[in-house]
Amino acid sequence: MTDFVDxxxxxxxxxxxxxxxxxxxxxxxxxxxxxxxxxxxxxxxDGIQTTGCPQCRNTMWRQRDLWVCAACGHVKDTTS
Structure with missing residues (x-):
C-alpha cells in the first residue's frame, strides 16, 4: 500500500x-x-509534546511557542 493511500x-x-x-x-x-x-x-x-490543562484537566498540545488545550481552547505561553 502506498503512503498516499494510508x-x-x-x-x-x-x-x-x-x-x-x-x-x-x-x-x-x-x-x-x-x-x-x-x-x-x-x-x-521535537515530536509531539503534551501537558495537562490547568483549567479543564484535559490535554494541551505544544504548538510552537504556545500550549493549546484540545478541549477548552485555553492558551498558555511555553515559558510560563
Whole structure:
C-alpha cells in the first residue's frame, strides 16, 4: 500500500487497523474514541509534546511557542 493511500484514511480507520481486531465492540469503541477526541497537531522536529490543562484537566498540545488545550481552547505561553 502506498503512503498516499494510508494518509487518506480516516483517523478511526487507522486506529482500527493498528488494533488489528475483528471484535465489533472494540472497533465501535475505537470509532467513538476517534470521534470524541481531537486530532493531535502535526509532528514537529521535537515530536509531539503534551501537558495537562490547568483549567479543564484535559490535554494541551505544544504548538510552537504556545500550549493549546484540545478541549477548552485555553492558551498558555511555553515559558510560563
Amino acid at each position: 494518509e487518506a484514511r480516516t483517523r478511526a480507520a487507522r486506529l482500527i487497523r493498528m488494533a488489528a481486531t475483528e471484535d465489533t465492540r472494540l472497533r465501535d469503541q475505537l470509532r467513538q474514541y476517534a470521534a470524541s477526541t481531537p486530532d493531535p497537531p502535526l509532528m514537529g522536529s
